[in-house]
Amino acid sequence: MAENPRRSPPLFAWLMILSGGLCALSGLALMAGFGVAWHPLLASDGAGIVLLVSGIALAGSGVFPLVFARLAAADDPRQ
16 A cells, blocks of 8 residues: 555654754753753853754754655655
């Protein structure tokens, strides 16, 4: 049985994009200085940058399956 290329994108991709956005927002909050009230380790200079870069990487990794699903749907031989 052939798989339908027009099915909905993987849920895991959307979860990675959502977690990447939350991670990036946390990084921006740390860079704004809110980490001092949360934990002493979060008050360091590099903690916000690390979370921001990790959030961008997570969101970027989540976009790849969505792009591949769209390309597979566009490459449908029935069209």
